[in-house]
Amino acid sequence: MIYLDYSATTPVDERVLKTYEQATRSLIGNPNSSHRLGQEAKKAIDHAILEIHQALSLSADTEIIFTSGASESNNLAIKGIAEKRSSFGKHIITSSFEHPSVMGPLNYLSRKGFEIDLVKTDEKGRIDLSHLESLIRPDTILISICAVNGEIGILQPIQEISQLVKKHPQVCFHSDVTQAIGKYSIDLDLFDLASFSAHKFYGPKGIGVLTRKTPHILEPLIHGGHSTTVFRSGTPIPALILAFAEALKIATENLGEKTRYVEQVNAYARNALKDLPKLVYNSDSATCIPHILNVSLLGYLSSKTVLFLEKKGIFLSNHSACSSEEKLSTAVMALCHDEERAKSSFRISLSFRTTFKEIDELVQALKAMVSL
Protein backbone atom coordinates (compact mmCIF):
# COMPACT_ATOMS: atom_id res chain seq x y z
CA MET A 1 0.00 0.00 0.00
CA ILE A 2 1.22 3.49 -0.85
CA TYR A 3 -0.34 6.21 1.25
CA LEU A 4 -0.21 9.70 -0.24
CA ASP A 5 -3.14 11.24 1.58
CA TYR A 6 -1.39 12.67 4.65
CA SER A 7 -3.28 15.95 4.37
CA ALA A 8 -6.56 14.10 4.80
CA THR A 9 -5.34 12.26 7.86
CA THR A 10 -2.22 10.57 9.19
CA PRO A 11 -1.67 7.17 10.77
CA VAL A 12 -1.29 7.36 14.54
CA ASP A 13 2.31 7.30 15.76
CA GLU A 14 2.97 4.18 17.87
CA ARG A 15 4.29 6.30 20.76
CA VAL A 16 1.10 8.37 20.71
CA LEU A 17 -1.01 5.23 20.69
CA LYS A 18 0.92 3.94 23.69
CA THR A 19 0.32 7.21 25.55
CA TYR A 20 -3.39 6.93 24.75
CA GLU A 21 -3.58 3.33 25.89
CA GLN A 22 -1.71 3.94 29.14
CA ALA A 23 -3.79 7.02 29.99
CA THR A 24 -7.04 5.18 29.23
CA ARG A 25 -6.02 2.42 31.63
CA SER A 26 -4.58 4.58 34.40
CA LEU A 27 -6.62 7.79 34.41
CA ILE A 28 -10.09 6.52 35.22
CA GLY A 29 -11.40 9.50 37.19
CA ASN A 30 -13.50 12.36 35.81
CA PRO A 31 -11.17 15.38 35.79
CA ASN A 32 -14.08 17.45 37.14
CA SER A 33 -14.38 15.22 40.24
CA SER A 34 -12.86 16.54 43.46
CA HIS A 35 -11.62 13.16 44.72
CA ARG A 36 -8.11 11.82 44.23
CA LEU A 37 -8.79 9.89 41.00
CA GLY A 38 -10.43 12.94 39.43
CA GLN A 39 -7.60 15.20 40.54
CA GLU A 40 -5.00 12.78 39.12
CA ALA A 41 -6.71 13.03 35.74
CA LYS A 42 -6.91 16.80 36.04
CA LYS A 43 -3.22 17.03 36.93
CA ALA A 44 -2.32 14.95 33.87
CA ILE A 45 -4.43 17.25 31.66
CA ASP A 46 -2.83 20.36 33.16
CA HIS A 47 0.59 18.90 32.39
CA ALA A 48 -0.47 18.11 28.82
CA ILE A 49 -1.68 21.70 28.40
CA LEU A 50 1.72 22.89 29.57
CA GLU A 51 3.41 20.62 27.02
CA ILE A 52 1.20 22.01 24.24
CA HIS A 53 2.13 25.55 25.30
CA GLN A 54 5.81 24.62 25.19
CA ALA A 55 5.64 22.77 21.86
CA LEU A 56 4.00 25.77 20.19
CA SER A 57 5.78 28.48 22.22
CA LEU A 58 2.41 29.99 23.13
CA SER A 59 2.17 33.17 25.15
CA ALA A 60 0.83 32.91 28.69
CA ASP A 61 -2.46 34.63 27.74
CA THR A 62 -3.37 31.84 25.30
CA GLU A 63 -6.03 29.40 26.39
CA ILE A 64 -6.21 25.87 24.96
CA ILE A 65 -9.80 24.83 24.28
CA PHE A 66 -10.15 21.12 23.48
CA THR A 67 -12.75 20.20 20.88
CA SER A 68 -13.67 17.15 18.83
CA GLY A 69 -11.52 18.34 15.93
CA ALA A 70 -10.68 21.31 13.74
CA SER A 71 -14.18 21.44 12.26
CA GLU A 72 -15.65 22.05 15.70
CA SER A 73 -12.84 24.51 16.49
CA ASN A 74 -13.65 26.47 13.32
CA ASN A 75 -17.36 26.46 14.12
CA LEU A 76 -16.73 27.55 17.71
CA ALA A 77 -14.41 30.36 16.62
CA ILE A 78 -16.69 31.74 13.91
CA LYS A 79 -20.13 31.27 15.44
CA GLY A 80 -18.76 32.01 18.92
CA ILE A 81 -17.35 35.42 17.93
CA ALA A 82 -20.31 36.23 15.65
CA GLU A 83 -22.87 35.58 18.35
CA LYS A 84 -20.93 37.31 21.11
CA ARG A 85 -20.09 40.40 19.04
CA SER A 86 -23.18 40.82 16.84
CA SER A 87 -24.18 43.96 18.76
CA PHE A 88 -20.89 45.58 17.64
CA GLY A 89 -21.15 44.51 14.01
CA LYS A 90 -22.13 41.78 11.60
CA HIS A 91 -19.35 42.04 9.05
CA ILE A 92 -16.87 39.19 8.51
CA ILE A 93 -14.06 38.78 5.98
CA THR A 94 -12.74 35.49 4.63
CA SER A 95 -11.12 34.00 1.51
CA SER A 96 -12.24 31.56 -1.18
CA PHE A 97 -9.64 29.03 -0.03
CA GLU A 98 -11.17 28.01 3.27
CA HIS A 99 -12.11 24.53 4.47
CA PRO A 100 -15.82 23.61 4.36
CA SER A 101 -15.91 23.88 8.16
CA VAL A 102 -15.11 27.60 7.77
CA MET A 103 -17.32 28.16 4.72
CA GLY A 104 -20.16 26.26 6.40
CA PRO A 105 -20.59 28.47 9.49
CA LEU A 106 -20.04 31.57 7.35
CA ASN A 107 -22.81 30.58 4.95
CA TYR A 108 -24.96 29.78 8.00
CA LEU A 109 -24.28 33.28 9.37
CA SER A 110 -24.91 34.84 5.96
CA ARG A 111 -28.37 33.25 5.99
CA LYS A 112 -28.87 34.83 9.45
CA GLY A 113 -28.11 38.33 8.18
CA PHE A 114 -24.35 38.61 8.64
CA GLU A 115 -22.46 40.23 5.80
CA ILE A 116 -19.52 38.19 4.55
CA ASP A 117 -16.90 39.60 2.19
CA LEU A 118 -14.41 37.47 0.29
CA VAL A 119 -11.00 39.04 -0.06
CA LYS A 120 -9.38 39.00 -3.50
CA THR A 121 -6.38 36.78 -4.09
CA ASP A 122 -3.58 36.96 -6.65
CA GLU A 123 -3.00 34.45 -9.47
CA LYS A 124 -1.30 32.11 -7.00
CA GLY A 125 -4.15 32.27 -4.49
CA ARG A 126 -2.41 34.56 -2.00
CA ILE A 127 -4.40 37.19 -0.16
CA ASP A 128 -4.39 40.68 -1.70
CA LEU A 129 -3.40 42.70 1.37
CA SER A 130 -4.51 46.06 -0.06
CA HIS A 131 -7.93 44.64 -0.82
CA LEU A 132 -8.12 43.13 2.64
CA GLU A 133 -7.34 46.50 4.20
CA SER A 134 -9.97 48.19 2.05
CA LEU A 135 -12.61 45.68 3.18
CA ILE A 136 -12.13 46.31 6.92
CA ARG A 137 -14.96 48.50 8.29
CA PRO A 138 -15.88 49.81 11.76
CA ASP A 139 -18.44 46.98 12.02
CA THR A 140 -15.99 44.22 10.99
CA ILE A 141 -15.82 41.76 13.87
CA LEU A 142 -13.89 38.83 12.42
CA ILE A 143 -11.35 37.92 9.75
CA SER A 144 -10.96 34.20 9.14
CA ILE A 145 -8.15 33.19 6.79
CA CYS A 146 -6.43 29.82 6.81
CA ALA A 147 -2.66 29.70 7.16
CA VAL A 148 -2.39 26.92 4.57
CA ASN A 149 -5.08 25.79 2.14
CA GLY A 150 -5.68 22.07 2.48
CA GLU A 151 -6.27 21.23 -1.17
CA ILE A 152 -3.51 23.16 -2.94
CA GLY A 153 -1.19 24.01 -0.06
CA ILE A 154 -1.17 27.77 -0.61
CA LEU A 155 0.70 29.44 2.24
CA GLN A 156 -0.91 32.76 3.11
CA PRO A 157 1.09 35.82 4.22
CA ILE A 158 -0.21 35.44 7.77
CA GLN A 159 2.39 37.68 9.38
CA GLU A 160 1.41 40.59 7.13
CA ILE A 161 -2.29 39.87 7.65
CA SER A 162 -1.77 39.78 11.41
CA GLN A 163 0.05 43.14 11.35
CA LEU A 164 -2.79 44.63 9.33
CA VAL A 165 -5.50 43.25 11.62
CA LYS A 166 -3.71 44.56 14.73
CA LYS A 167 -4.38 48.10 13.46
CA HIS A 168 -8.09 47.38 13.96
CA PRO A 169 -8.60 46.33 17.59
CA GLN A 170 -12.31 45.60 17.08
CA VAL A 171 -11.41 42.78 14.67
CA CYS A 172 -10.67 39.24 15.83
CA PHE A 173 -8.23 37.31 13.60
CA HIS A 174 -9.00 33.61 13.33
CA SER A 175 -6.99 31.14 11.32
CA ASP A 176 -7.50 27.50 10.48
CA VAL A 177 -3.91 26.27 10.92
CA THR A 178 -4.79 22.58 10.57
CA GLN A 179 -2.57 22.04 7.52
CA ALA A 180 0.31 24.02 9.03
CA ILE A 181 0.86 22.40 12.43
CA GLY A 182 3.59 19.78 12.26
CA LYS A 183 4.52 20.82 8.74
CA TYR A 184 6.31 24.10 9.30
CA SER A 185 7.08 26.37 12.21
CA ILE A 186 4.16 28.70 12.77
CA ASP A 187 3.79 31.44 15.37
CA LEU A 188 0.27 31.06 16.80
CA ASP A 189 0.66 34.37 18.62
CA LEU A 190 -0.12 35.97 15.26
CA PHE A 191 -3.74 34.95 15.72
CA ASP A 192 -6.46 35.70 18.25
CA LEU A 193 -7.98 32.29 17.57
CA ALA A 194 -6.40 29.28 15.82
CA SER A 195 -7.93 25.88 14.99
CA PHE A 196 -6.24 22.54 14.42
CA SER A 197 -6.63 18.84 15.04
CA ALA A 198 -4.35 16.01 16.16
CA HIS A 199 -5.06 13.54 13.37
CA LYS A 200 -3.19 15.67 10.84
CA PHE A 201 0.08 15.19 12.76
CA TYR A 202 0.01 11.50 13.66
CA GLY A 203 -2.31 11.95 16.63
CA PRO A 204 -5.66 10.30 17.24
CA LYS A 205 -8.88 11.27 15.50
CA GLY A 206 -11.52 12.88 17.69
CA ILE A 207 -9.58 15.71 19.29
CA GLY A 208 -8.80 19.24 18.19
CA VAL A 209 -7.85 22.54 19.72
CA LEU A 210 -8.92 26.12 19.47
CA THR A 211 -6.32 28.48 20.90
CA ARG A 212 -7.82 31.67 22.28
CA LYS A 213 -6.13 34.92 23.28
CA THR A 214 -7.57 36.19 26.55
CA PRO A 215 -9.59 39.24 25.46
CA HIS A 216 -11.60 37.35 22.85
CA ILE A 217 -14.77 36.01 24.43
CA LEU A 218 -16.81 33.36 22.62
CA GLU A 219 -20.38 32.17 22.90
CA PRO A 220 -20.03 28.40 23.43
CA LEU A 221 -21.54 25.93 20.96
CA ILE A 222 -21.92 23.41 23.77
CA HIS A 223 -23.26 24.85 27.00
CA GLY A 224 -23.02 22.94 30.22
CA GLY A 225 -20.73 24.59 32.69
CA HIS A 226 -17.03 24.72 33.33
CA SER A 227 -14.85 21.88 32.14
CA THR A 228 -11.23 22.62 31.20
CA THR A 229 -12.77 25.85 29.86
CA VAL A 230 -16.06 27.74 30.09
CA PHE A 231 -16.18 27.89 26.29
CA ARG A 232 -16.64 24.17 25.64
CA SER A 233 -18.50 21.96 28.06
CA GLY A 234 -18.30 18.18 28.28
CA THR A 235 -16.19 15.81 30.33
CA PRO A 236 -12.56 16.18 29.22
CA ILE A 237 -11.01 13.00 27.80
CA PRO A 238 -7.60 12.65 29.46
CA ALA A 239 -6.32 9.94 27.11
CA LEU A 240 -7.08 12.00 24.00
CA ILE A 241 -5.62 15.15 25.53
CA LEU A 242 -2.41 13.39 26.57
CA ALA A 243 -2.16 11.74 23.15
CA PHE A 244 -2.67 15.14 21.51
CA ALA A 245 0.19 16.64 23.54
CA GLU A 246 2.47 13.68 22.77
CA ALA A 247 1.70 13.83 19.04
CA LEU A 248 2.36 17.56 18.97
CA LYS A 249 5.64 17.17 20.84
CA ILE A 250 6.82 14.55 18.33
CA ALA A 251 5.52 16.50 15.33
CA THR A 252 7.38 19.66 16.31
CA GLU A 253 10.70 17.84 16.92
CA ASN A 254 13.26 18.15 14.10
CA LEU A 255 10.65 19.98 12.08
CA GLY A 256 13.15 21.77 9.85
CA GLU A 257 14.88 18.51 8.95
CA LYS A 258 11.59 16.75 8.17
CA THR A 259 10.38 19.67 6.05
CA ARG A 260 13.64 19.76 4.06
CA TYR A 261 13.19 16.07 3.27
CA VAL A 262 9.60 16.66 2.11
CA GLU A 263 10.88 19.48 -0.12
CA GLN A 264 13.21 16.97 -1.78
CA VAL A 265 10.38 14.47 -2.27
CA ASN A 266 8.18 17.22 -3.71
CA ALA A 267 10.90 18.31 -6.16
CA TYR A 268 11.47 14.68 -7.15
CA ALA A 269 7.72 14.16 -7.74
CA ARG A 270 7.43 17.32 -9.83
CA ASN A 271 10.31 16.20 -11.99
CA ALA A 272 8.94 12.67 -12.38
CA LEU A 273 5.42 13.88 -13.21
CA LYS A 274 6.44 16.41 -15.82
CA ASP A 275 6.47 13.87 -18.66
CA LEU A 276 2.81 13.07 -18.23
CA PRO A 277 0.83 14.61 -21.08
CA LYS A 278 -1.76 17.22 -20.14
CA LEU A 279 -0.52 17.50 -16.58
CA VAL A 280 -0.87 20.91 -14.96
CA TYR A 281 0.50 21.85 -11.54
CA ASN A 282 -2.03 23.65 -9.37
CA SER A 283 0.41 23.95 -6.44
CA ASP A 284 3.09 26.53 -7.09
CA SER A 285 6.41 25.48 -5.60
CA ALA A 286 7.24 29.03 -4.48
CA THR A 287 3.98 29.76 -2.64
CA CYS A 288 2.75 26.36 -1.48
CA ILE A 289 3.99 24.11 1.30
CA PRO A 290 5.95 21.11 -0.04
CA HIS A 291 3.63 18.64 1.70
CA ILE A 292 0.84 19.23 -0.81
CA LEU A 293 1.21 18.76 -4.55
CA ASN A 294 -2.05 19.36 -6.35
CA VAL A 295 -2.11 18.58 -10.07
CA SER A 296 -4.69 18.27 -12.84
CA LEU A 297 -4.53 15.57 -15.43
CA LEU A 298 -6.65 17.25 -18.09
CA GLY A 299 -9.20 14.97 -19.68
CA TYR A 300 -9.24 12.56 -16.74
CA LEU A 301 -11.96 12.96 -14.13
CA SER A 302 -10.27 13.08 -10.74
CA SER A 303 -12.76 10.68 -9.15
CA LYS A 304 -11.78 8.08 -11.78
CA THR A 305 -8.06 8.75 -11.27
CA VAL A 306 -8.46 8.19 -7.52
CA LEU A 307 -10.33 4.95 -8.17
CA PHE A 308 -7.75 3.73 -10.72
CA LEU A 309 -4.89 4.42 -8.30
CA GLU A 310 -6.73 2.73 -5.46
CA LYS A 311 -6.87 -0.45 -7.53
CA LYS A 312 -3.09 -0.20 -7.81
CA GLY A 313 -2.80 0.17 -4.03
CA ILE A 314 -2.12 3.91 -4.10
CA PHE A 315 -4.26 6.15 -1.93
CA LEU A 316 -4.71 9.87 -2.47
CA SER A 317 -7.58 12.37 -2.67
CA ASN A 318 -9.17 14.48 -5.33
CA HIS A 319 -10.12 17.29 -2.93
CA SER A 320 -10.64 18.10 0.71
CA ALA A 321 -11.72 15.02 2.66
CA CYS A 322 -14.70 16.98 3.98
CA SER A 323 -16.28 17.62 0.57
CA SER A 324 -18.77 15.52 -1.29
CA GLU A 325 -17.23 13.28 -3.93
CA GLU A 326 -19.56 14.64 -6.57
CA LYS A 327 -18.33 18.19 -6.26
CA LEU A 328 -15.56 20.03 -8.04
CA SER A 329 -12.48 21.10 -6.14
CA THR A 330 -13.63 24.51 -4.88
CA ALA A 331 -10.03 25.53 -4.21
CA VAL A 332 -8.79 24.71 -7.73
CA MET A 333 -11.90 26.40 -9.14
CA ALA A 334 -11.22 29.50 -7.04
CA LEU A 335 -7.58 29.51 -8.17
CA CYS A 336 -7.98 29.11 -11.91
CA HIS A 337 -11.74 29.48 -12.63
CA ASP A 338 -11.39 26.49 -14.94
CA GLU A 339 -14.00 23.74 -14.52
CA GLU A 340 -12.00 21.23 -16.56
CA ARG A 341 -8.96 21.75 -14.35
CA ALA A 342 -11.05 21.58 -11.17
CA LYS A 343 -12.73 18.35 -12.32
CA SER A 344 -9.43 16.66 -13.09
CA SER A 345 -7.42 17.80 -10.07
CA PHE A 346 -6.09 15.54 -7.37
CA ARG A 347 -3.88 16.04 -4.34
CA ILE A 348 -0.70 14.11 -3.66
CA SER A 349 0.04 14.78 -0.01
CA LEU A 350 3.51 14.01 1.19
CA SER A 351 5.16 13.31 4.50
CA PHE A 352 8.61 12.68 5.92
CA ARG A 353 7.51 9.04 5.69
CA THR A 354 7.05 9.20 1.90
CA THR A 355 9.78 7.44 -0.06
CA PHE A 356 11.15 8.21 -3.52
CA LYS A 357 10.19 4.68 -4.55
CA GLU A 358 6.56 5.42 -3.67
CA ILE A 359 6.67 8.44 -5.97
CA ASP A 360 8.12 6.26 -8.75
CA GLU A 361 5.25 3.81 -8.36
CA LEU A 362 2.68 6.60 -8.41
CA VAL A 363 4.13 8.02 -11.62
CA GLN A 364 4.27 4.56 -13.22
CA ALA A 365 0.60 4.01 -12.34
CA LEU A 366 -0.42 7.38 -13.77
CA LYS A 367 1.53 6.66 -16.95
CA ALA A 368 -0.23 3.31 -17.23
CA MET A 369 -3.58 5.06 -16.82
CA VAL A 370 -2.99 7.64 -19.55
CA SER A 371 -1.71 4.98 -21.96
CA LEU A 372 -4.89 2.89 -21.68
Next chain:
Amino acid sequence: MIKMTLITAVWCPSCLIMRPRYQAFISKNQKVLFEELDFDTDEDKIRALSIGKTLPVVILRSDDRELIRVIGEKSPHEIERLLTPFL
Protein backbone atom coordinates in the same frame (compact mmCIF):
# COMPACT_ATOMS: atom_id res chain seq x y z
CA MET B 1 -46.79 34.91 -9.32
CA ILE B 2 -43.10 34.88 -10.13
CA LYS B 3 -41.04 32.66 -7.85
CA MET B 4 -37.26 32.86 -7.45
CA THR B 5 -35.44 29.79 -6.13
CA LEU B 6 -31.85 30.25 -5.02
CA ILE B 7 -29.89 27.03 -4.57
CA THR B 8 -26.79 27.32 -2.41
CA ALA B 9 -24.52 25.11 -0.33
CA VAL B 10 -22.72 25.86 2.91
CA TRP B 11 -19.34 24.87 1.46
CA CYS B 12 -19.68 27.17 -1.53
CA PRO B 13 -17.64 30.42 -1.55
CA SER B 14 -19.58 31.82 -4.54
CA CYS B 15 -22.82 31.43 -2.57
CA LEU B 16 -21.43 33.83 0.04
CA ILE B 17 -20.84 36.38 -2.70
CA MET B 18 -24.13 35.90 -4.53
CA ARG B 19 -26.64 35.61 -1.66
CA PRO B 20 -26.56 39.34 -0.75
CA ARG B 21 -26.70 40.32 -4.43
CA TYR B 22 -29.88 38.29 -4.98
CA GLN B 23 -31.31 39.53 -1.68
CA ALA B 24 -30.69 43.12 -2.83
CA PHE B 25 -32.42 42.35 -6.13
CA ILE B 26 -35.39 40.82 -4.30
CA SER B 27 -35.69 43.81 -1.95
CA LYS B 28 -36.27 45.99 -5.04
CA ASN B 29 -38.74 43.51 -6.54
CA GLN B 30 -40.91 42.57 -3.63
CA LYS B 31 -43.64 40.94 -5.71
CA VAL B 32 -41.26 38.07 -6.42
CA LEU B 33 -41.70 35.12 -4.06
CA PHE B 34 -38.26 34.07 -2.82
CA GLU B 35 -37.01 30.76 -1.47
CA GLU B 36 -33.51 29.46 -0.75
CA LEU B 37 -32.79 25.75 -0.98
CA ASP B 38 -29.72 23.93 0.28
CA PHE B 39 -27.90 21.76 -2.26
CA ASP B 40 -27.15 19.07 0.33
CA THR B 41 -30.09 19.07 2.74
CA ASP B 42 -32.96 19.90 0.35
CA GLU B 43 -31.99 17.14 -2.03
CA ASP B 44 -35.59 15.95 -2.47
CA LYS B 45 -36.78 19.39 -3.56
CA ILE B 46 -33.93 20.12 -5.94
CA ARG B 47 -33.68 16.69 -7.59
CA ALA B 48 -36.32 17.60 -10.16
CA LEU B 49 -34.51 20.85 -10.97
CA SER B 50 -31.47 19.09 -12.50
CA ILE B 51 -28.85 21.23 -10.82
CA GLY B 52 -25.31 20.77 -12.14
CA LYS B 53 -22.10 21.09 -10.16
CA THR B 54 -21.70 24.85 -10.28
CA LEU B 55 -23.38 26.88 -7.56
CA PRO B 56 -25.25 29.02 -6.79
CA VAL B 57 -28.15 28.51 -9.18
CA VAL B 58 -31.13 30.83 -9.46
CA ILE B 59 -34.29 29.70 -11.19
CA LEU B 60 -37.06 32.13 -12.00
CA ARG B 61 -40.42 30.43 -12.50
CA SER B 62 -43.97 31.45 -13.28
CA ASP B 63 -46.69 28.89 -12.55
CA ASP B 64 -44.02 26.17 -12.44
CA ARG B 65 -42.76 27.16 -15.88
CA GLU B 66 -39.05 27.92 -15.87
CA LEU B 67 -38.35 31.39 -17.25
CA ILE B 68 -34.61 31.65 -16.79
CA ARG B 69 -31.77 29.94 -14.96
CA VAL B 70 -28.69 31.83 -13.80
CA ILE B 71 -25.62 29.82 -12.74
CA GLY B 72 -22.52 30.92 -10.85
CA GLU B 73 -21.18 34.35 -10.01
CA LYS B 74 -22.80 37.37 -11.67
CA SER B 75 -22.41 41.08 -11.01
CA PRO B 76 -25.42 43.04 -9.65
CA HIS B 77 -25.68 44.66 -13.11
CA GLU B 78 -25.80 41.24 -14.83
CA ILE B 79 -28.48 40.06 -12.41
CA GLU B 80 -30.61 43.10 -13.29
CA ARG B 81 -30.03 42.58 -16.99
CA LEU B 82 -30.83 38.87 -16.94
CA LEU B 83 -33.80 38.79 -14.57
CA THR B 84 -35.62 42.10 -14.94
CA PRO B 85 -37.12 41.31 -18.39
CA PHE B 86 -39.08 38.45 -16.81
CA LEU B 87 -40.67 40.52 -14.02
